[in-house]
Amino acid sequence: MISTIHISSMVDVQKRHGQVKKPVCISEYNMFMKGVDRADQYLAYYSLPRKTVKWTKKVALWLINCAIFNSFLVFKNLNPHSKLKYKAFLLNVAKAWATNHTVAAEPAADTVLMRPGPSIPTPRRPHVDTPGRLSGDMQKHTLIKIVKSEHSKGKHPSRQCRVCAVHKKRTMTVYICKCVMLLHKGECFQKYHTLKHF
Structure with missing residues (x-):
């Protein structure tokens, strides 16, 4: 992994089966990027962007995708006891957009x-x-x-x-x-x- 802010040193990381040596950049990435990885994982499951020639469409669809995911997180924070899954949330959003267009x-x-x-x-x-x-x-x-x-x-x-x-x-x-x-x-x-x- 290439990094512009880390030095090429190793750190000991505790795993289930003992200690393992890892580069500092990998260790810090794993420590701080969990939310981003989770968001990427959710966005990859039901992705809006499709193959298109125009890069602007891809960017716009990706931004809409991120906005929907953020609204799902807000919904989950406001309704902690809700068991609504991301797919069901997406379907609800699609139905709302389709039926409330007027x-x-x-x-x-x-x-x-x-x-x-x-x-x-x-x-x-x-x-x-x-x-x-x-x-x-x-x-x-x-x-x-x-x-x-x-x-x-x-x-x-x-x-x-x-x-x-x-x-x-x-x-x-x-x-x-x-x-x-x-x-x-x-x-x-x-x-x-x-x-x-x-």
């Missing part, structure tokens, strides 16, 4: 959407349709003008309408629904909240 689309009660006033700041448009769009309760769905932010250009900020975008029309709207969907007043709003395939 959480951002449903505004919480304390968000800016509940503030009184004629208009709201525009959050990023969700990539999926909101679950309650066909509920029939049209009082939950009202259009509000998009608020001008410091980054928006022009006097009246506008964004692309969801219904028009599906039909490959690039038309802009100045309205946003309370379900965080950008829609034109009238036909687009009506189609989005009443038709399954608008």
Whole structure:
């Protein structure tokens, strides 16, 4: 083993069957790197990174893998009596990501959407349709003008309408629904909240 901080000396290490001589760098590695080895062991069992040409993808997937493992350790520390294994934890995380992909689309009660006033700041448009769009309760769905932010250009900020975008029309709207969907007043709003395939 090559080391830049250790000298080439040997130390006696106690083993089950007696004392053994080992290099200092090996002895210190074994003493201080147990947590890293354990983390590498867990990460190797259910590894996210796959063969890919782009090194950036590998790094990003490795970081996500480390973050999931760290969250597993936090979970185990907060729930010491839990017998949940790492594989089951990964499956729970995957299920949560797969089923709660519309959480951002449903505004919480304390968000800016509940503030009184004629208009709201525009959050990023969700990539999926909101679950309650066909509920029939049209009082939950009202259009509000998009608020001008410091980054928006022009006097009246506008964004692309969801219904028009599906039909490959690039038309802009100045309205946003309370379900965080950008829609034109009238036909687009009506189609989005009443038709399954608008």
